[in-house]
Structure formats: C-alpha cells, structure tokens
Amino acid sequence: MASQEMTATQSSSLSILALAQEILERTQDMTKFFQANNLLSPSFALGSDDPPNNPEYRRLHADLKTSLEDLLRLIDGPRRWLRTFCCTGYDLGALQIALDFDFFHHVPTQGDISLEELAKRSGLDFDRTSRVVRQLRTYRIFEELRPRAISHSSTSLVLRQDDDVRSVVHYSLDEMLKAAADCNVSLKANPHEAHQNLNPFVTRHGVGMFEFYQKYPPKARRFAKAMAGLRKMDNHLDYLLSHSFDWSAISGTVVDCGGGNGHISCSLAQYYPNLNFIVQDSNIDMLAEGQESLPENLYGRVTYLEHNFFEPQPTKDVAAFLIRQCTHNWADNDVVTIFKSFVPGLENSSPDTPLLINDIVIPEPGVWPRHQERIVRQVDMVMLVNCGAKQRTRAEFEMLLKEADPRYEIRNVFDNGPLGLLEVYLKQT
Incomplete structure (x- = not known):
C-alpha cells in the first residue's frame, strides 16, 4: 500500500514488453502464494469464491493490477480508452x-x-x-x-444469492448514478458552495440524501442492506478498525454513532465478548433493519437507540465512542458540530475514553499505487455528488477537531489502509 508511484520519467519509459515481463513475474508470485497456502487459484467457474483477503494477497494484488492497468492503457492508447470509459x-x-x-x-x-x-x-x-x-x-x-x-x-x-451485495449495485444505479449525471448542472448553479442541501443529489432528487431515505422507507432499507453489502465487498476496510486499536484493553460499552443497522457493532461484539454496544442512528428504518437481523447470541449485548449525532451525546461512562464513515457525509461546518456533540459524552466518561473516527484519510498524490489511490478519491467524488461533502487529510481532521474544542488531541493515526482510523481524546483537567 505504501509503495511509491513511479516518477514521470520512469512511467513514460515503460514498454509493453517490460510490462508483460513484470506481469509474468507477479503472476508467478501470486500463483506461489496460492500454492503455499493450499488455496485454489481464482477461476470463472460457477460458484467460485472471491480470492482471500489478507495483507500478503493485497500486496500481490496491488503489484499485479498496477502492471495490468498500465499495459492495457498502453495497448489501447488514449482515444480508444476514452471511448470505452465514457460509454x-x-x-x-x-x-x-x-x-x-x-x-x-x-x-x-x-x-x-x-x-x-x-x-x-x-x-x-x-x-x-x-x-x-x-x-x-x-x-x-x-x-x-x-x-x-x-x-x-x-x-x-x-x-x-446475496441480497446485500445486490442492494449495493441497485442503489448505486437507481439513486447515485442518476445524481452523478447532474454534476454539471449543480456545480454550475453553485460553483462556490456545497452542503447536504446543495449538491447534485438534491439537483436530481429534489431533497438531500438523508431526507430522501426518510421519505422512501423501502429505499432506506435497501440502503441499509447496501451498507452491509459494501462491508462484504470491502471487508479489508475493517482491518485497521479491528487490528490497530486495542479493543481487548477496554471493557464496558461502546457507542456506535451513526451506526445504521449496526453491522460493525455486531462484528466487533462477536470478537470481543468484554464489550457491549449501543448503536445510535437517526434513521429508525435502519435501526429496525438491524434489530430484525440481530443474531440471537448478541441479544442484550447490542442494543439500538434513536439519536441524531448533531445533538449533545446523552450516553455517559462508556469505554469508547465510534463514528465510522459518517464525517465524509458532511461539509466542514457540520463536522465541527458533530465533533462538538461528543464533548458532553466524553466529559462524562473517563479521560481514557477515546473518540474513534474510522474514515478515509486521504493520502498525498503518488504515495499509494495509482489504482488504490483512485478508489479513495472515487469515494471522495461520491461524497461530492451525494452530500456536498468530502474525504479529508489528517491535517483537515485535526483542524476541524480543534475548531470544535481546543482540548481535542489526536494521539494515534492509522492511515496505512484504505479506511483510516484516528484515535482522539479530550484532555480533561
């Protein structure tokens, strides 16, 4: 993930033969990985599963895909590639x-x-x-x-067979792609301002995304399923959340703010029996979806509470607050309000209670392989289209936290994955 992008001179000197040789060598490395781990190589056979998802495979995948993409672009040329892309x-x-x-x-x-x-x-x-x-x-x-x-x-x-994954594809086409098609209309009308009620989604659908899902409960339920489906499709995104922060070092209750149907809380609860979870969300349909699908072995350990994270946090004496993939839905001034709302909950908990912000931390250009950087910047464009919001760098997160309360301090940043994790504390005297 941290491999450096090639310089312009190196990139311009690539030849199809050199790339083909790289592809051969990297394919051989991947084949050796499958053999060493007694895994079947990927195939198009009916019912074949996705490749494994671990750090070693992701590294091999990144190396091979980078070379494959470059070779394809070279043999297509710019005009043929543009023709395919725009269609x-x-x-x-x-x-x-x-x-x-x-x-x-x-x-x-x-x-x-x-x-x-x-x-x-x-x-x-x-x-x-x-x-x-x-x-x-x-x-x-x-x-x-x-x-x-x-x-x-x-x-x-x-x-x-997979209703969650199907929901990802369906909502992306039914709501989001239509909104993306109106980017030019929205941005030309308002080239210097964007927020929840001023963005291409509103231009297309007439209301903001969250109001839209309150207005159409069946689509809200599909959206909730889609969020669970995205987790299946991008399950490597949970790596930093589950492996970087030491969950075993805390005990008690974790508040999952804006947690939708609670799929992340359910996953963490399965791994950490010392923790209970309160899933908070303002969308009662998503909360209902989570309660209906809650595994029996988590009854009593994962509970659901209607709460708007713009309002002061009512829960006290908790082990941690978690907000995952929510800040990117909101413009800067809204994020400041969200961070302010956590202050009462943190003040009424231990000084060692963290606020965990699990969201993309945008890298500097060229630090990640191009196709991996594209994925996080693609999500940034999703936020521009659907919410008038954005993904942020570490410096941007820190600025908004300090604006919300000068006592906020970032103690740890885990940004070596596609979905980063900021470990934030409120200094209390």
Missing part, C-alpha cells in the same frame, strides 16, 4: 434493467432458461431482454453456453 454508463444502464426486471432471480441457480422464457417472466419484450443479457455477458455477468439459453456466471449468481 460505461450505457453498460450500467443494462445492469439496472436486469435488476429492475429481476433477471437474476428468473435465471435458475442450476441449468439455464431460454431467452424467450426469461422475457416472459420478466415482463420485458424479447428484443430488449436479449440485448441486455448479451451485453452483460461480455462482462461475464450471465452466460450463454448454448444458443438462446441463459445461465448464471459466478458474478450473476452472487447478485441472485
């Missing part, structure tokens, strides 16, 4: 059709279904059904192993 929206339109017409459930988990029958069951005419499915199969979403007979690929099977 991605049409392919996503095909995927949204498949979701809205429920193609994934109409195709059986075993065997296949004729295109004619798929069209009949979905309620879409044969012509457009076949065109959509055949475009998706070029991405290995669905298969057509026999003429006009559609079966699942490993990717489409995941979208059939």
Whole structure:
C-alpha cells in the first residue's frame, strides 16, 4: 500500500514488453502464494469464491493490477480508452434493467432458461431482454453456453444469492448514478458552495440524501442492506478498525454513532465478548433493519437507540465512542458540530475514553499505487455528488477537531489502509 508511484520519467519509459515481463513475474508470485497456502487459484467457474483477503494477497494484488492497468492503457492508447470509459454508463444502464426486471432471480441457480422464457417472466419484450443479457455477458455477468439459453456466471449468481451485495449495485444505479449525471448542472448553479442541501443529489432528487431515505422507507432499507453489502465487498476496510486499536484493553460499552443497522457493532461484539454496544442512528428504518437481523447470541449485548449525532451525546461512562464513515457525509461546518456533540459524552466518561473516527484519510498524490489511490478519491467524488461533502487529510481532521474544542488531541493515526482510523481524546483537567 505504501509503495511509491513511479516518477514521470520512469512511467513514460515503460514498454509493453517490460510490462508483460513484470506481469509474468507477479503472476508467478501470486500463483506461489496460492500454492503455499493450499488455496485454489481464482477461476470463472460457477460458484467460485472471491480470492482471500489478507495483507500478503493485497500486496500481490496491488503489484499485479498496477502492471495490468498500465499495459492495457498502453495497448489501447488514449482515444480508444476514452471511448470505452465514457460509454460505461450505457453498460450500467443494462445492469439496472436486469435488476429492475429481476433477471437474476428468473435465471435458475442450476441449468439455464431460454431467452424467450426469461422475457416472459420478466415482463420485458424479447428484443430488449436479449440485448441486455448479451451485453452483460461480455462482462461475464450471465452466460450463454448454448444458443438462446441463459445461465448464471459466478458474478450473476452472487447478485441472485446475496441480497446485500445486490442492494449495493441497485442503489448505486437507481439513486447515485442518476445524481452523478447532474454534476454539471449543480456545480454550475453553485460553483462556490456545497452542503447536504446543495449538491447534485438534491439537483436530481429534489431533497438531500438523508431526507430522501426518510421519505422512501423501502429505499432506506435497501440502503441499509447496501451498507452491509459494501462491508462484504470491502471487508479489508475493517482491518485497521479491528487490528490497530486495542479493543481487548477496554471493557464496558461502546457507542456506535451513526451506526445504521449496526453491522460493525455486531462484528466487533462477536470478537470481543468484554464489550457491549449501543448503536445510535437517526434513521429508525435502519435501526429496525438491524434489530430484525440481530443474531440471537448478541441479544442484550447490542442494543439500538434513536439519536441524531448533531445533538449533545446523552450516553455517559462508556469505554469508547465510534463514528465510522459518517464525517465524509458532511461539509466542514457540520463536522465541527458533530465533533462538538461528543464533548458532553466524553466529559462524562473517563479521560481514557477515546473518540474513534474510522474514515478515509486521504493520502498525498503518488504515495499509494495509482489504482488504490483512485478508489479513495472515487469515494471522495461520491461524497461530492451525494452530500456536498468530502474525504479529508489528517491535517483537515485535526483542524476541524480543534475548531470544535481546543482540548481535542489526536494521539494515534492509522492511515496505512484504505479506511483510516484516528484515535482522539479530550484532555480533561
């Protein structure tokens, strides 16, 4: 993750042969990793699982993907690459059709279904059904192993079987991509100001994102499932939260502020039996989703409380406060208010009670491999579009904390992963 980006001179001197040699060597390293760990190599076989998620594999993946991307860009050239990139929206339109017409459930988990029958069951005419499915199969979403007979690929099977992951894809296309398409309209109208009620999402949907989900409870439930699905898709993001902070050194209650349906609290509760968790959120539908899906072995240890984190924190004598992937939803002045709201809770707890801010800590350009930096900056663009907000650097976090209360101090920063962790304390005299 910390490998340095190549200099401009090194990058411009790359040749396709040199890159191909790098790819061969890095593929061999990855193959050795699978063999040494008695793991099956990735395949397109139906039902094949995702590769492992550990630091060694992530390093090998980063090295290989960097070389693969560079080779692809070289052999495509700028014009061909731009043509492909700018047309991605049409392919996503095909995927949204498949979701809205429920193609994934109409195709059986075993065997296949004729295109004619798929069209009949979905309620879409044969012509457009076949065109959509055949475009998706070029991405290995669905298969057509026999003429006009559609079966699942490993990717489409995941979208059939995993409601959380399907929700990620569906909400991204149904709400977010539409908002992104109105970026130019929104920013031209307000080029110097952005916040929860002034951003491309509002331009598209008429209200801010959180008001939107209060207005449409079924979409709020899908959004809650999507947040759980994103955790499955990006489960490496939990590494710093679970492994950098010493959870075993504390005992008592952890308050998970803005915790949605509580999937993070449930995960931590499974690993740390010395801790109980209170999940706070202002969205009662997300809280209800969490209560409905709470495992029986966590009854009594994970509880749910309606609370708006802009209001003073009512909970006292706790082991830690956690706010995860929330600050990036809000403009700077709102984040200052959020940080101020924690002060009463921290003042009424031990001086050793931390405020844990689990969010992306934006790196300096070129410190991370390009494709990994792209992911965190992609999330930054998501925040620009949907919330009029942003991801922040360590210095920006520190500035907002001090503005909220000069007694705040950052004691530890873990930023060697795609989702960082700031360990913050309130100095009490």
